[in-house]
Amino acid sequence: MxxxxxxxxxxxxxxxxxxxxxxxxxxxxxxVYGMCAAFLTTVILVVRRGxxxxxxxxxxxxxAVFLDRDGTVIAHVHYLSDPADVRLLPGAAEAxxxxxxxxxxxxxxxxxxxxxxxxxxxxxxxxxxxxxTRQLAIFGVSLxxxxxxxxxxxxxxxxxxxxxxxxxxxxxxxxxxxxxxxGLDLSASWMIxxxxxxxxxxxxxxxxxxxxxxxGKRLPEPGDYPGVVYQTADDLxxxxxxxxxETPGRKGMTTAG
Ligand SMILES: [Mg+2]
Numbered sequence: 001m002x003x004x005x006x007x008x009x010x011x012x013x014x015x016x017x018x019x020x021x022x023x024x025x026x027x028x029x030x031x032v033y034g035m036c037a038a039f040l041t042t043v044i045l046v047v048r049r050g051x052x053x054x055x056x057x058x059x060x061x062x063x064a065v066f067l068d069r070d071g072t073v074i075a076h077v078h079y080l081s082d083p084a085d086v087r088l089l090p091g092a093a094e095a096x097x098x099x100x101x102x103x104x105x106x107x108x109x110x111x112x113x114x115x116x117x118x119x120x121x122x123x124x125x126x127x128x129x130x131x132x133t134r135q136l137a138i139f140g141v142s143l144x145x146x147x148x149x150x151x152x153x154x155x156x157x158x159x160x161x162x163x164x165x166x167x168x169x170x171x172x173x174x175x176x177x178x179x180x181x182x183g184l185d186l187s188a189s190w191m192i193x194x195x196x197x198x199x200x201x202x203x204x205x206x207x208x209x210x211x212x213x214x215x216g217k218r219l220p221e222p223g224d225y226p227g228v229v230y231q232t233a234d235d236l237x238x239x240x241x242x243x244x245x246e247t248p249g250r251k252g253m254t255t256a257g
């Protein structure tokens with residue numbers, strides 16, 4: 001538009017030669033335009049290559065073992081809120097070490113309705129988890145992530161199969177968020193817990209399998225939850241052995257711990 005106006009202006013003045021704008025600056029402008037176009041093309045290519053790298057050709061997603069806390073990793077204490085009450089279950093640290101050595105991310109996913117019920121604060125929960133982390137560190141073990149859901153159940157909350165909140169087990173929210181944030185492959189992951197809500201959280205998240213351990217709540221009777229598929233193990237150590245047994249290519253890697 002501007003250039004056509006300039007040309008018309010020069011034509012109106014009776015000049016037959018192109019204006020100086022074209023004569024001197026046109027090649028320079030074309031060079032600048034060309035450089036801008038090349039720069040933009042480069043930026044687009046870099047962004048696109050980076051996107052492809054992270055989703056297709058980049059670091060492969062890790063399998064994970066999602067772990068319930070109470071009755072699975074540490075002893076069950078009713079509405080645990082005192083760090084002094086944290087007790088690792090026998091063999092739990094050893095199991096985590098073996099799973100991590102085999103390439104599994106170990107991620108704690110715990111319902112903490114005591115916060116939603118006003119029984120303790122998030123700060124108190126952090127202190128409990130700091131103590132659990134300290135005790136694991138004595139064995140040279142660490143967790144890849146800790147996720148908690150502070151929501152209280154709707155109503156009595158006595159049906160462990162009902163999803164009150166996407167993050168509250170049996171909802172899959174915590175597992176799915178961990179998968180996004182930590183780059184986990186849910187389809188190659190496992191869930192271990194002591195309640196049917198743990199099993200269902202794993203199923204709802206699309207995990208490969210779920211295992212109930214006998215170190216916490218009483219196991220369901222056969223037939224209590226028809227159609228819900230899970231395995232059972234005496235404790236976390238036995239559950240880890242089951243996983244390593246059933247995961248091709250992982251068993252041979254369990255040399256640590
Ligand atoms: Mg539990």
